[in-house]
Amino acid sequence: MKEDRERKIDEWVESHREEMTEELMEFVRRPSVSRADLAEPGAPYGPDARKMLDFALERFGSFGFRTENHGGYVGSAWYGDQEEELGFYAHLDVVPEGPGWIYEPYNPLIKDGFVIGRGADDNKAAAVIGLYLMRYMKEHRIRLKKSFRMMFGCAEETGMDDFKQYQAQGGKLPDFGIVADCGFPVCFAQKGGWNADICVPKGADILDFSAGNVRNACPGEAFLCIRGDAAEITALLADYADLTAEDQGDGTVRIHAKGRGGHAAFPQGTDNAATKLAEQVFEALPQDRFDILGLSFIAKTFRNPFGEGMGFACEDEISGQLSSNAGVFRTDDRGIHIFLDIRYPVSAPIDAMTESFKKLLSENGAVLESLSIEKPFYIDKEDPRVRILQDCYREITGREDEPYAMGGGTYSRVIPGAVSFGPGLRNGVKPEFLPEGHGGAHGPDEVLHIESWLQAFKIYLLSILRLAEDEETAGTPEENEYPGTPV
Ligand SMILES: [Zn+2]
Incomplete structure (x- = not known):
């Protein structure tokens, strides 16, 4: 039949x-x-x-x-x-x-x-x-x-x-x-979805930091505009293959970073240009001469695409590892705005994680401006x-x-x-x-x-x-x- x-x-x-x-x-x-x-x-x-x-x-x-x-x-x-x-x-x-x-x-x-x-x-x-x-x-x-x-x-x-x-x-x-x-x-x-918009204080010498257009893609390039002497900054960045500095002629320098773009949910093989830019510039420029503190927080917190810096890293057998993508960067008077796309495993204690991350933000003068959570x-x-x-x-x-x-x-x-x-x-x-x-x-x-x-x-x-x-x-x-x- x-x-x-x-x-x-x-x-x-x-x-x-x-x-x-x-x-x-x-x-x-x-x-x-x-x-x-x-x-x-x-x-x-x-x-x-x-x-x-x-x-x-x-x-x-x-x-x-x-x-x-x-x-x-x-x-x-x-x-x-x-x-x-x-x-x-x-x-x-x-x-x-x-x-x-x-x-x-x-x-x-x-x-x-x-x-x-x-x-x-x-x-x-x-x-x-x-x-x-x-x-x-x-x-x-x-x-x-x-x-x-x-x-x-x-x-x-x-x-x-x-x-x-x-x-x-x-x-x-x-x-x-x-x-x-x-x-x-x-x-x-x-996996569950954890999408947040946060604002990080930038430091007086940062004029602009921008990267990406959509939250769910890893940015393949990023730009940073800072105050400083072009010849000096160029020399300090000489060892960083993916960074190039350009004299703007008005006492500011525009730094471009090259990474590898991709989908937010699949960090393997991607290289976030924005978090790399933050990490390498902060490492290269002496802190007593450049006020760029915001870069240090960005690098420490968001460079790792599995959420380690946020205290979010976790995984389970059912749905695998948490992924964290800082997809969009924009700057205004209030600071550097970052749009995050995080996919968390089904067993993650997301409410407790969110609370501890809020603490980390406030300790660093950063603000959680919006948060939307989609359950796994x-x-x-x-x-x-x-x-x-x-x-x-x-x-x-x-x-x-x-x-x-x-x-x-x-x-x-x-x-x-x-x-x-x-x-x-x-x-x-x-x-x-x-x-x-x-x-x-x-x-x-x-x-x-x-x-x-x-x-x-x-x-x-x-x-x-x-x-x-x-x-x-x-x-x-x-x-x-x-x-x-x-x-
Ligand atoms: Zn469809």
Whole structure:
């Protein structure tokens, strides 16, 4: 009976391949960068994100599914009307198209089995999978013991304010759900996020210190402007290969530092140009001649990318080592402002760590200007629901991959009970027609591999049936009459 069902799913997917791909292209044609700066009533992330949400809800509604727009933050579509729900999460917003595209970001096309366009993979592919999961269940009159609820957010790429707002306003969530914005198989642990803005007193001879643009990237270069004699400073820095000093002609010197940039969550192989600049300049210039004390605190506290200087260093077997990135540096009258991105392991005592770090700051005259903490995600690998997802993945792909942990972060961090699972498959299928650096989720010429996408659909369908189907009627779907969703 089981094989019979899988064969039917295969046939259905084959006969809907073109329609499903066309649907995805319709989603991609709508630019949907989340822009809180363009907020309007009912459109907290700007008109594009709102139009995208309206379109998605209209598509689900057109197949007879009940839908709801939750204030423009999040949308829902339901199959079934039981109180208890199984969630399925995707996001409709995309990152800006950025430079370097060979193809058109919002005029998608199919080439060699790939769909090319911004959002084709991240994450509109998952929204369209959700629609087809519901269409399949409806056409086959599948009877579920809990409702299937597709939810899409409109601000995942800009900090997940969408689901934070939805919950802050009292919105209810399914007890358990699947976040389809990652890779297969199950991601069982994600580190917590600790994002802080701090201000450090600089010292009278520092005029400017700047580096980086975003918190979650390690800066590959940094600049420091200080008062002093150019010839003297140049001589003192002569031994430092990555520093170059430039005479500004007005009694000030601009020092440039070269490092190695990278992602905040993966410090191995990176070299933070800003903390290196602070460390080496402080070491090289005599303290009785230069008032640059702020550099000493920055070097001591933030140079180590595993949080040692902050008193944060820790690790656990589940989620690995804490990572610490000082991503952005800016200077004003009050001092040097530093934006930190820290990913902490699931077992870290984060409240106690935060308290002791605040003490360290105040002892040095520094100030914590803002702090936001996202709790880590963890689910037992032996949880029966995780076992079901792993089994379905294994059955469809024939692969034995174990559940994995990562630095984060998907919606799992902000939605309780939401496990990240797929839809990315590590099939290693790369488009041969694109040069190096193209094709990635946030880069130019984003692609979706259609075959892997359809395989992901099958994994999800099987998973949902096993998690939510009414056992008594399972296996004879075509004979079911499902009163909640008339065909
Ligand atoms: Zn995404």
